Amino acid sequence: MSRLIAAILNYLVRLVRTTADCWQQFWFTPVSPTLLGIIRLCAGSMLVYTHAVWGTALEDFFGPHAWVTRDLARAYHGEDDAFSFWWWVAPESAATAHAVCMVLLVMFTVGFATRLTSIAAFAITVSYIYRVPGALFGLDKINAMLALYLAIGPSGAALSVDRWIRTRLARRRGADRAATGFWTPPPSAGANLSLRLIQVHMCVIYFFAGLTKLQGPAWWDGQALWMAFANQEYQTLDMTWIAWYPHLANLFTHVSVAWELSFCVLVWRPLLRPLVLLGAVVLHAGIGVCLGMWTFALIMLVGCMSFLPPDAVARIVAGRGDRSTADSAASPLLSPSPVTPSEPVLR
Amino acid sequence: MTAHAAPKPPRSWWRRLGFALVNVWLVVHLAAIVIAPASVSPSSPLIRSAWDQVHPYLQTLYLNHGYNFFAPQPGESTLVGWEVTRDDGSTESGRFPDRSMFPRLLYHRHFMLTESLGFVPPPLKLKWHESYAQHLCHTHDGQQVRLERITHLLPSMQMVRAGVPLDAPDSYVIEPMGTYQCRD
Numbered sequence: 001m002s003r004l005i006a007a008i009l010n011y012l013v014r015l016v017r018t019t020a021d022c023w024q025q026f027w028f029t030p031v032s033p034t035l036l037g038i039i040r041l042c043a044g045s046m047l048v049y050t051h052a053v054w055g056t057a058l059e060d061f062f063g064p065h066a067w068v069t070r071d072l073a074r075a076y077h078g079e080d081d082a083f084s085f086w087w088w089v090a091p092e093s094a095a096t097a098h099a100v101c102m103v104l105l106v107m108f109t110v111g112f113a114t115r116l117t118s119i120a121a122f123a124i125t126v127s128y129i130y131r132v133p134g135a136l137f138g139l140d141k142i143n144a145m146l147a148l149y150l151a152i153g154p155s156g157a158a159l160s161v162d163r164w165i166r167t168r169l170a171r172r173r174g175a176d177r178a179a180t181g182f183w184t185p186p187p188s189a190g191a192n193l194s195l196r197l198i199q200v201h202m203c204v205i206y207f208f209a210g211l212t213k214l215q216g217p218a219w220w221d222g223q224a225l226w227m228a229f230a231n232q233e234y235q236t237l238d239m240t241w242i243a244w245y246p247h248l249a250n251l252f253t254h255v256s257v258a259w260e261l262s263f264c265v266l267v268w269r270p271l272l273r274p275l276v277l278l279g280a281v282v283l284h285a286g287i288g289v290c291l292g293m294w295t296f297a298l299i300m301l302v303g304c305m306s307f308l309p310p311d312a313v314a315r316i317v318a319g320r321g322d323r324s325t326a327d328s329a330a331s332p333l334l335s336p337s338p339v340t341p342s343e344p345v346l347r
Numbered sequence: 348m349t350a351h352a353a354p355k356p357p358r359s360w361w362r363r364l365g366f367a368l369v370n371v372w373l374v375v376h377l378a379a380i381v382i383a384p385a386s387v388s389p390s391s392p393l394i395r396s397a398w399d400q401v402h403p404y405l406q407t408l409y410l411n412h413g414y415n416f417f418a419p420q421p422g423e424s425t426l427v428g429w430e431v432t433r434d435d436g437s438t439e440s441g442r443f444p445d446r447s448m449f450p451r452l453l454y455h456r457h458f459m460l461t462e463s464l465g466f467v468p469p470p471l472k473l474k475w476h477e478s479y480a481q482h483l484c485h486t487h488d489g490q491q492v493r494l495e496r497i498t499h500l501l502p503s504m505q506m507v508r509a510g511v512p513l514d515a516p517d518s519y520v521i522e523p524m525g526t527y528q529c530r531d
Contacts, residue, residue, distance in 0.1 A: 027373065053452045065485035067460055072478050075471060081407045126409045134463035134475070135456040138416055144409040201380060208384035208414045216420030223504075227421035230501045232513040233444070233458055234424070236451075240513065243504040292451050 030187035032314030037158030042302040043146040044109025061132050064091045076133045086131035111160020118151040142299040153194025158185040183318045198306035203264035210260030222250025236292035280304045387413035425461045426497040431489035476524050484529030494524035
């Protein structure tokens with residue numbers, strides 16, 4: 001009896017220890033921040049574009065005679081914690097406020113004072129969103145999610161003005177050139193935390209996007225993709241020819257749901273990851289080409305970029321950008337790797 | 348994902364505390380981002396009570412989403428037709444969103460304004476319509492504006508094969524949204 005109890009206790013202790021080790025390794029193992037820097041450049045560009053488009057209709061959406069007035073927007077949010085600096089901006093100052101926001105978003109995108117501008121970019125994104133309920137769609141959700149995680153991690157540690165300034169200052173102080181290469185920033189646990197948060201959130205998004213579709217009969221009877229293609233208000237490419245090939249419409253429908261539901265499992269398998277990500281490219285390119293939602297399609301792909309192997313990306317960027325320092329700085333990043341170089345690294 | 352060694356646990360007590368707090372936050376955050384889409388109706392009382400706890404956190408960070416893209420299934424779209432009458436009796440009419448709007452993102456913003464009419468909380472519905480009406484009054488210098496909600500029904504594959512176009516007149520169902528006097 002005492003042996004059985006000891007075995008159970010031993011198992012429980014091992015379970016807790018192993019879980020704790022895996023948790024620690026998953027979230028806090030340092031990785032190169034280069035991939036996070038690339039995601040910052042892409043997501044930041046989308047934030048700049050999104051807000052530049054708001055700027056073309058500032059009066060219509062943020063002015064005193066907006067489609068949804070400020071009082072109505074506040075009433076919509078009620079008691080919820082919907083922070084927006086727009087609640088306090090006077091109508092005559094709207095253009096100035098917007099210009100300041102654009103400058104901050106550009107600074108964030110290029111990675112200048114990123115610790116501060118990343119937080120500002122997130123606050124700006126959410127402020128615009130809460131001011132215009134009713135005019136939002138998936139793009140805004142992903143914009144805000146990426147802005148949050150880029151503010152949490154050191155998104156300005158690579159491919160940024162900050163990095164350039166840091167390397168210049170270090171070299172001026174006589175530091176070794178190889179150790180201060182612009183293209184080869186040191187590994188960071190914060191970069192891993194950020195990338196992991198994006199990865200996990202993308203899994204949640206796809207899983208629930210698939211799960212909620214299972215409530216709709218059209219996703220079961222294979223009509224759903226047809227219903228999207230036949231919606232003239234979305235349509236940018238005439239796909240009505242598919243009406244003559246109903247089985248093709250059924251196939252697209254079933255594959256879309258199956259891909260979304262299985263993403264959160266299959267994307268973690270190194271061998272399947274390239275195929276899963278290729279599926280993302282096909283699905284989102286389809287949304288862009290057929291339904292005209294290029295912004296949403298692209299920002300989802302930016303989120304999917306977090307699944308690229310950060311050290312392989314760092315090695316490519318280092319090799320292209322600064323051949324003089326690439327070998328010396330990138331090699332230590334990769335040398336302890338227990339897997340073959342051709343295999344996507346994943347724990 | 349990486350080839351580097353996991354960091355050693357921090358030694359000083361305040362670093363240990365910070366590290367523990369980060370881990371606690373991670374657990375709470377991960378739970379919250381799952382609870383948000385799981386709480387979309389239909390959901391269990393357990394999930395709804397969990398949602399009540401994490402709602403302020405998610406709302407502050409704008410993470411309170413169901414991620415129900417094209418779910419439960421793609422449906423017909425909603426448009427808004429309008430007719431503005433000016434002081435001199437002249438009228439101007441139109442419909443939004445206007446497909447010629449550029450850039451496409453701006454078109455989508457206007458499209459969402461009409462699509463969201465179905466999701467506005469009932470107590471705010473009339474104010475919402477009024478807000479759209481006053482915006483049109485202002486931009487078209489009107490005295491009054493009449494709004495109508497246009498539902499654009501989707502044709503089936505059989506209908507399209509039989510030659511029915513996507514913009515067949517029968518596919519538009521029009522409901523009046525009221526006439527509004529312009530305030531200024």
